[in-house]
Amino acid sequence: MQHRLLLAAALLVSTSAAWAQVPVPAAKQSKATVLTGATLHIGNGQVVEGAAVAFNEGKITYVGPATGFNAGGTAYETVNVSGKHIYPGMILPNSQIGLNEVESVRATLDQQEVGLFNPNVRSVVAYNTDSDITPTLRSNGVLMAQITPVGGMISGSSSVVQLDAWNWEDALVKADAGIHLRWPAMVQQSPDNSPQVAQRRQARQQGLQELEALLAEAKVYKDQKNDRQNLKLASLGGLFDGSKKLFIHADYGKEIVESVRFAQKAGVKQLVIVGGGDALVVADFLKENSIPVIYSGVHALPARAGDDVYLPYKMPGMLQQAGVLFCLDYDASLHGSRNLPFIAGTAVAFGLSKEQAISSVTLNAAKILGVDKQVGSVEVGKDASLVVSEGDILDMRTNKISHAFIQGRQLNLTDKQKYLYDKFNGKYQGDSKAEVGK
Template structure:
């Protein structure tokens, strides 16, 4: 088929005319020389705050974090951030970021696999580092996320990635760190005739799902013992659950489901368990604490799950979990676009009892501990990755949050994004229109 030259020329011209803002910023190069930030208030992430502080880092690692008076400035490129605040890079758990771009376009969705039991599915290999959404999230200080599959009874394995990379291999912070289990919902009669008519069949399906889970975990335990002749990728992928090298993330909300699922996992020898969702976590806090179960709490910005609950129950749940001694982290589960609001749900929790540094820990160090990356991330401490955020205002306050600098493993990242460009574009447009009012031309007869 022949294509006319003018069409080719038009296509080339169109491609060349696409503005740079439409592209995701290129990944930053490795840190080439030592950097020292001085003069800011340092929020370490472990509850401590240092006024008039300095943070130095070299080759991607933090070399100094403390009072400015104790910093050695020799050999460092000094950046004066006086009056600003330094925070650890925020971490968002339980996310489909990079797996889902446009929900109405099937080709951009790669967050689930066919089948119900998929412990061997690796979500990270589908992670798209060129997602347009990623730069908008970095703008508010979220620099790492847990790429998590969805769907089925066992969705697959999650991995932790940093948000400035050329490809998924470069992005990995911790690969295949946990398996995600969606616990089958408990079912009760509601008085709704249409629902109750299907209740019997739904209970049968739940029982079938539990039987399948029991068979899988029993087979996995036998497989791990070495009593097999052929390799089974599905069973091999679960081995880490029994020696503690992988975590089992159980997605459950109802209190009885939380207790049932934890008991199930412990009976089958699972070492590390985390509850994801946890709307009823406060009601079973004693059980969670006694069993050393951490919670990734979803839905701070949500309505109560029951009509009889206080209207502000989701807002004060983080404080109540902290008060009960349960280790918890926060996630923003409403949409991938909303992940940028992660610091603000922590801010909401501070208005309902949680201390500001405790709230910061719930989206930084606590999350790192739960994900098993706290030796390299989650707080601004010597020896850890220099994944750092600098804000001219309070990072947890929507009104004053203004990230001016961000570093991932010591690399200064580009904070531009399409939304910033569009804001500036139209802001300038209307400013120019105000300077030059439009003139109205009338006909001679008027």
């Protein structure tokens, strides 16, 4: 019995030590703060040298040269960040952060619901604020994310959250602002008239017919008074008055055009293309219809054998030149999402200017997700969600975040990797003379 009690105590201690690695959410801003002396990248393309950024009660109160700052009777705590850079907190769109922890452990996966049409699924209610992955994003300057479901044809609704909270309710920035549609891939005609190909084409056509009927029913349902609520139909209502956006996941050029025309015919007001591998091919069509793109493939291989091997790297710069509003996401791996600033850095090396690249992961993303009045740039009246880096935030060699704030709250930038680095660095530095294996 005593042995079991000792074992239970040991397990409790080890569990407590493990939880100690998870940073506690920051407390509400209690005193006015001004950051002075840094180079400010506003997020809209403007840069201010020797800048000051002041914020109080979670809101930005001054942005401009440090010499022009006037406290106006408010007692500001001054933080000298001379020689560093201030940026808006970056935003990660189209992410399963907090829904997917360990691929091989089913109990940690909650990003997908069964069935083909699930517009009423709210991904944010499954969002886990205690994910070990989230602190690694904050350490690289990513402070917000769009929590997006997967699976089926209509996966559900996404919400925008800030990445330092006790629970999903506290994390919410914009709830259920978009419905996600996975456009079915076109099926090429088989030269030998294969029955399998014919079946796939028939299944695709049937799925689109069911989708068309669902949207038509939802549009009628929205304009009627109903004694009993239909959650599926009610969740789609916002698509027809513009209060919700339809995020269409499609890559192939013909599929992009087909899906947009399908949605417009159904009466959907606001559209966003996610993925957009062929966005450049249909750039004129997207621009003409004012449809933005969440581009997913910067660190990917070209889709076609004859394409320029560097085309994915060049794509952001080309979309910028074509006048298409776009932002970048990181869909290569969930755990690699912390590398969002570095894919923007890759785009800088292949045609995008540095300030345009910063906009592609800050203000552009905020505009596309519908939160640009609140975040996305360092401007007076917006949330004080910003980061301070010792060097260029888009370069993995100089991206070293010294301060990060969400709604004025200064974050604890500890994460699991830093904890393990400090743990074993201390061990081997203290034992540097020991022989390997002893």
